[in-house]
Amino acid sequence: MDAASGRTLALPEDASAHGHRIDALLATNHRLEGLLALVVLGWLALAVWRFHKARRAAADGGTRRSRTLVLALALVTFGVVDGTLFVRSLGYVDEVLWNFEVPVKHPDTVRLEVNARQWTWEARYAGEDGRFGTADDVVTWSDVRVPVGVPVWVQLSSTDVVHGLALPNFRVKLDAVPGRVNQTWFQAAREGTWEVACYQHCGTSHYKMRGTLTVMAPEAYRAWLREASRQATRAYDAADSAAHWGWAWKEAP
Numbered sequence: 001m002d003a004a005s006g007r008t009l010a011l012p013e014d015a016s017a018h019g020h021r022i023d024a025l026l027a028t029n030h031r032l033e034g035l036l037a038l039v040v041l042g043w044l045a046l047a048v049w050r051f052h053k054a055r056r057a058a059a060d061g062g063t064r065r066s067r068t069l070v071l072a073l074a075l076v077t078f079g080v081v082d083g084t085l086f087v088r089s090l091g092y093v094d095e096v097l098w099n100f101e102v103p104v105k106h107p108d109t110v111r112l113e114v115n116a117r118q119w120t121w122e123a124r125y126a127g128e129d130g131r132f133g134t135a136d137d138v139v140t141w142s143d144v145r146v147p148v149g150v151p152v153w154v155q156l157s158s159t160d161v162v163h164g165l166a167l168p169n170f171r172v173k174l175d176a177v178p179g180r181v182n183q184t185w186f187q188a189a190r191e192g193t194w195e196v197a198c199y200q201h202c203g204t205s206h207y208k209m210r211g212t213l214t215v216m217a218p219e220a221y222r223a224w225l226r227e228a229s230r231q232a233t234r235a236y237d238a239a240d241s242a243a244h245w246g247w248a249w250k251e252a253p
């Protein structure tokens, strides 16, 4: 690790409850690829060693036996490598990524509307009354706060162009598409401050589209939300139509 720049070859630190499953998939992929590379290179070295004195090449690709052998090897390799990744990905999709039962059923789930625009992330919380689109909604700019240990259910859209919401430390990536609401959920495993990034090139200041995600203790989060909600009610301006982006929460995932 390069301490001065914070750069490292390793994956970003995993601060989420489920990111380890993505990392395990990547690790499996790397191990299988490494094994394949070893086999192929070993085979190549063996061929060079065995035939290095031969002066005339003898093609043997034309026999039925050799073609069957190559096809069988290719199919077995595909089945083992891609089959393993496919089956394990399905487990992750079923149990985590598309399992909206978890945020639906968990009573403390934080619902978060995120709107991307050139070049910031607007985040809307329902506020003290628990309903979106009311005077006590809390809106932040590129400053997302969530409590530790509870599901965070994100609904994401965009005002202008396609953006990509990325939370590298939570292994979350989701497209922000104008005119539609995409959703995902994640859960923080520990407190801290991490990066929110845009992973779709979205214009000249794309590189500025960077925010922070702060994971707080549940009591601290509740205190922050209560105070922010109180301030939002005081500052509410019914005529400020630009501030009233947002949508009725889509309950059915």
Ligand SMILES: [Cu+2]
Residues within 6 Å of the ligand: 116, 162, 163, 164, 198, 199, 200, 201, 202, 206, 209
């Ligand atoms: Cu962007």
